[in-house]
Amino acid sequence: MDSGTLDFIVGHLNYWLFILLMMTGLYIVVAKGNLVKKIVGLNIFQTSVFMLYISIGKVTGGTAPIFPLDMKVDPDVVYSNPLPHVLILTAIVVGIATTSLGLALIIRIREEYHTIEEDQIAEVENAVLKSEQWASEQAAGEHS
Amino acid sequence: MDAVDVAFTEAAVGAGISTVLMLGTLALTARSERSSSRSSFVPLLAVLVTGAALVYGTLDMPSFGQSDAPAQTHVGPDYLERIPHEVGVPNAVTAILASYRGYDTLGETAVVFAAGIGVLMLISGLRTRRRKEEDDPDTGGSA
Incomplete structure (x- = not known):
């Protein structure tokens, strides 16, 4: 070199x-x-x-x-x-x-x-989203 | 590298305050990390590609300590020439920080002030909320 x-x-x-x-x-x-x-x-x-x-x-x-x-x-x-x-x-x-x-x-x-791990936060978010969807579907079902 | 002011600040702020903040956060949150199941191949690849691109970018950079580098031929020497008779403060870093770049420093203190208010708003009432949670775990818990 x-x-x-x-x-x-x-x-x-x-x-x-x-x-x-x-x-x-x-x-x-x-x-x-x-x-x-x-x-x-x-x-x-x-x-x-x-x-x-x-x-x-x-x-x-x-x-x-x-x-x-x-x-x-x-x-x-x-x-x-x-x-x-x-x-x-x-x-x-x-x-x-x-x-x-x-x-x-x-x-x-x-x-x-109750966590500082990214994956667990995503899990909680998904669970919340799913339960909200379920609740709105239930409400729509009751109205029809 | 002749940066005494930066060395002192980094020793006080980087080694002192940020360590205290980190330990405080760890004390308020979790002490152990859950092992991640994600593969580390993609991040490693991204980091290696970025690093290679950056190394390629340094090939045109001036050598360490070169006295005719662009950074040493324009504003820097001009400041060194003006400070003794314009400001009269022996420490050139202090002179620039407080005099020529005074508004920058004012803005910096504004940023620190805003960050302090933000931190206070985020974690104020932490203890009362936590106590409520302990007294009444059904309603005081998470959303």
Whole structure:
């Protein structure tokens, strides 16, 4: 393997690791029936996006974007890009808000359905639907 | 990756608050998971296809830490140049968050406020409903 290919792999390894993490989260969301596990998967997915953004802001040889207290910025010092950090700070806080809302919804679902498994919720729904159909058929039969 | 502010926030929020929320939810709901009978082949296939498409998409991305990447040549350095004499706050992330993107942060707090109200409306009265259910299991139960 020549050095160009190796550089390419090393330079892009971060993206591939984040994709691996993101797909782990996606798999949990799709494959698991437990609602709490779905939220955990969504959080893992979200974290991978955060890490992708932060890695885009990195500059080789750069340091954290904090200036000296006297604000005399040395032009030779390289700072990493602060903009992705700001965007992700906002995203983290919004993410925890959506997570807490999702968990509150799970608590309510558990209260109504006495389960947090997707299949069992579907069973309850089907049973309710069937009994409603039966009741309406009975009512129609009585009227005719 | 030089993101000290994000590291602190993620440590406090991601490791602290979300763990507490998860454990609280688990305490209020079920502790064990019922084993699912569904096959995991279709989700695995979907995930692999999506992952392959994403990896294909990264082939055009700039390398990690590349200083002439598009993200490093437009707005980012402009902020770093302006902040020392326009805002005067040593931490560039704080300066952007509170000054240049102040309305964004205001909107963010609005989102958190709305989510807090939503959570309160969803789970308020949980204890009274539960007590009613225990006293009178016939009428207080589920619909």
